[in-house]
Amino acid sequence: MVIRKFAAIDIGSNAIRLLINNVIEHGEKPTAFKKSELVRVPVRLGEDSFLRGEISKRNLNRLVKTMQSFDLLMQVYGVEKYMACATSALREAKNGQEVIDIVQKESGVQIQIIDGKMEASIIASTDLKDLIKSDRFYLYVDVGGGSTEFTIFDKGQPVMSRSFEIGTVRILNDLVKDTVWDEIKQWITSNMNVENKVEIIGSGGNINKLHKMSGRKIGQPLSYIWLNAQYHFLNSMDYEDRVSELGLNQDRADVIIPATKIFLNAAKWSKAKKIHVPKIGLADGMIKTLYYQ
Structure with missing residues (x-):
């Protein structure tokens, strides 16, 4: 060995x-x-x-x-x-x-x-064979501070990737136009058969933190319903309360809300009801x- x-x-x-x-x-x-x-x-x-x-x-x-x-x-x-x-x-x-x-x-x-493009390609090279099933579509969503990478998996293989200039730090600073959201929606709906079974694979520090906050076991996916409720719960709290009451790090307590919004929209547009969180990413x-x- x-x-x-x-x-x-x-x-x-x-x-x-x-x-x-x-x-x-x-x-x-x-x-x-x-x-x-x-x-x-x-x-x-x-x-x-x-x-x-x-x-x-x-x-x-x-x-x-x-x-x-x-x-x-x-x-x-x-x-x-x-x-x-x-x-x-x-x-x-x-x-x-x-x-x-x-x-x-x-x-x-x-x-x-x-x-x-290279970022999306590297992310797609991660080993997902234990998670991905060949009878359904998957939308891999990696949310960063400045960009979000989307990769579509069909029959267990990555078939298409796209990087968009939308991320948590950009959203916090009002640097994302509505047209970018429209582009993402158009890309997802035109490249995926959303009438088939679609599930999301999420990566990035924020979705990992959300999974930990959910109390779910490793390997157990988040539901769209839970993520939507959590988004409204977090949004109802002040930044200081998210730090003091929820114990979020200072640099996590603000970006976690726009990150959740990106995942929710990706799930809504792909009609995905499950978000898997395998805790892998670019690194x-x-x-x-x-x-x-």
Whole structure:
């Protein structure tokens, strides 16, 4: 048996994550991917990028320190290879490339800016064979701070993906026009046979948190009815109460509402009544991509 260590750094619009996986190779058995460490740092790059058009000096400094700490953690864990990807916040910042150059100089971490199509492709590469059944359609929805990736699965295989510039940080800052919602509705209804059985697979920190709040067991899906009721419950509370009474982190207590709205609309337009939450996302896809390359 050989245990190798791979890491993924997901530089999102709301938070930055480091995922370290043990990759276990054991004879003829299938390669196993086991989470060893997950670190999340709430550097909200999206507010800089989407509102001001560039990353501020303050958040650049925070990003550099985060990457320096991640580099040390990867060394301590004995990581063999890593992949660092930045999504919409750095993709749209005027100084995005300058930021990447400074981060590499100060921390040694090499960051790759990926477009929405690549982001959706990496997410779709995650292993869903234990969840997906071949007799129904699935709509994979990965909600981020700056963009949301949609992938349609038919007969167990991904057949189509699309990235939209809609995310929790954008919605919070009133940067999403009604036409974007219309585009998503049109894409879902025109590319899926909604008269067939459709179920949603949700990923991202917010849907994971909602699943935990629901008290459901791992593998048990959320219902559209529960998610809709939870949306109205959360929306009825002040931000301070969501932090103090529900125990939500400060950087989660605001974005969880627009994230829930995205999932609800996706479910309504696809006529899905179940939302599966397998707790996988971009970082997991990056690990798989890195390993199989």
